Amino acid sequence: MRVITEDGENMIVSLSRALEMAEERGLDLVEVSPNAEPPVCRIMDYGKFQYDKQRRERKARKQQKAIEIKEIQLQPKTDDHHLGFKMRDARRWIADGMKVRVRVKFKGREIAHPEIGHARLQAIAEQLKDVAIVEQAPNMEGRSLMMLLAPAGESKKKS
Numbered sequence: 343m344r345v346i347t348e349d350g351e352n353m354i355v356s357l358s359r360a361l362e363m364a365e366e367r368g369l370d371l372v373e374v375s376p377n378a379e380p381p382v383c384r385i386m387d388y389g390k391f392q393y394d395k396q397r398r399e400r401k402a403r404k405q406q407k408a409i410e411i412k413e414i415q416l417q418p419k420t421d422d423h424h425l426g427f428k429m430r431d432a433r434r435w436i437a438d439g440m441k442v443r444v445r446v447k448f449k450g451r452e453i454a455h456p457e458i459g460h461a462r463l464q465a466i467a468e469q470l471k472d473v474a475i476v477e478q479a480p481n482m483e484g485r486s487l488m489m490l491l492a493p494a495g496e497s498k499k500k501s
Contacts, residue, residue: 346374346384354380411490413443418458429469436474436493446487459487467491 345353345360348369355363364371364385372391375382412435414428432442444466446459463480470491478490 343380344378344382345371346382348385348387360385409439409441411441411443413445415445415447416462417447417449418452418455418462420462425466429466432466432470432491433473436470436491439493441477441493442474442491444489444491448485448487453485456482456487463487463489 343355343357343360345355345363347353347363348367360371360383367385369385370388372384372386372388373381374384412432414432416425416428420428432444435442444463446462448456448459452458460480467474467476467489473494474491475494476489477492478488480487480489
């Protein structure tokens, strides 16, 4: 069997000799590649190896950036003045790197005219095109019409 010592030295020895070497050093004999010819084992402190691996994973998780999705809710009858406030918030969120979901909710008989909602969403996309791209085109989900905007600098991740 091929044995790699803690110093990185490669040698071919019997299993009993490899176990002896590991025990002399107070370390563990860990099989790294069982399918290789001959099998490859490593002399290491397995507990320390596991601990370091968990620390690296924890650090990687900590450095991940979770993408936050903010939402703006409108109605087909939302006034332009009120829409201005919503657009200002959306622009600020997009500048901060967040995605913005714009939802037009239809109440009662408003659902008979989804083209009004589509026009509203197209106007919003047009106003924000300098800072955002449309990541998900407007689509109906139940009684609401939704569109997802992402910062313009970000490439499309969805397919």
